[in-house]
Amino acid sequence: MPALRNAGMRPISLDLRQRVVAMRHEDGQSMGEIAKRFRNPKGTVQNILERNRDNGKKELRPQNAGRKRGLSKEHLNALEQLVVHHPNTTLERLREGLSLPVTIITIHNSLKRMGFTLKKNRYVRVNKSDPMQPDNENNGSGRCPVWIRYVWCS
Secondary structure, eight states: OOOOTTTTSOOOOHHHHHHHHHHHHTSOOOHHHHHHHHTOOHHHHHHHHHHHHHHSOOSOOOSOOSOOOSSOHHHHHHHHHHHHHOTTOOHHHHHHHHTOSOOHHHHHHHHHHHTEEEESSOEEOBOSSOTTSBOOSSSOOEEOOEEEEOOOOO
């Protein structure tokens, strides 16, 4: 049995799509006959014909599917500045600093994409009155999580 032409989920060419539609409408061939002729699954032929029937298009569907990111480039720059100026802050405070209706997970994922990671074992003086500011006094130190950006050098 010959291998399927569309093995590996590659998109069907526009030329083949046009020929499938032409064979169905002009020659009146069945989907099974068209599928055999072009060595494609019958379901693929059916999808091409349905898309043509529904909206008259033979072109490929756009491949920009998916959810849009919650933070724009400007918001990411603002988030970066917040982390640089306040490296020992929490995700909740970063979210409040941005004043955007996004989840903490969005903040975390954005920081991760920008190369920031949370280091828990870093010793930093803690300011008891404002946890976003390091303590400048010499009255003891404690462990405080700190956001650090890794830069890889080759």
